[in-house]
Amino acid sequence: MDHMNSKTKIAVEMVKTLTPDQRREKLVELRAVVAELECTCPHEIVNRCGQAICNICGQDFNWWCEDSPDHVCHYYSSAHDGKVYVLLIDDSETDFQSTKDPEYESEDECLFCGQPRQRL
Ligand SMILES: [Zn+2]
Ligand SMILES: [Zn+2]
Numbered sequence: 646m647d648h649m650n651s652k653t654k655i656a657v658e659m660v661k662t663l664t665p666d667q668r669r670e671k672l673v674e675l676r677a678v679v680a681e682l683e684c685t686c687p688h689e690i691v692n693r694c695g696q697a698i699c700n701i702c703g704q705d706f707n708w709w710c711e712d713s714p715d716h717v718c719h720y721y722s723s724a725h726d727g728k729v730y731v732l733l734i735d736d737s738e739t740d741f742q743s744t745k746d747p748e749y750e751s752e753d754e755c756l757f758c759g760q761p762r763q764r765l
Contacts, residue, residue, distance in 0.1 A: 688734055690716045706734060708764070712757035714739050719756050731756060 649657065663671060686702040690709075697706040697717045708718040715733040722731045722741050730738035741756065753761050 688715075690734070692716070708755070708760065708762070710755060710758050710760075713755070718758065718760065718762070720754070720762065722756060 660668070660671070683702045683704070686699060686704070688702070688704070688706075689700040690697050690706065691700045692698075692709040695709050697709040698704070699706070706717040710716050710718040713719055713731075713733075715735065717734055719731045719733075722729050723738075724730070729741045731741045732738055753763070755762075
């Protein structure tokens with residue numbers, strides 16, 4: 646428990662005094678907070694041994710990408726309004742100049758760095 650800060654330690658000590666009903670209530674409350682934190686997370690992507698991990702919520706976005714704007718590998722683009730876009734993890738779309746025919750896009754190759762999804 647050394648990784649906990651003092652605020653967390655106090656909360657953990659308090660949990661030990663809770664009745665089953667109070668625990669149930671607390672869990673419902675905390676799960677709602679966690680869900681909210683995760684789905685509204687601004688995601689700060691960091692490179693952990695080649696994996697793109699959010700430094701805030703811990704979500705794993707698979708491969709870290711040197712070349713994509715959000716540092717996550719993307720495998721598909723979508724075309725609309727006469728332009729080609731790639732959907733980033735923050736739900737924004739980035740303009741994308743495809744170097745190849747969208748017909749040939751596949752799970753096998755990142756649009757930005759060209760690396761395959763399956764790697765050793
Ligand atoms: Zn996040
Ligand atoms: Zn990539």
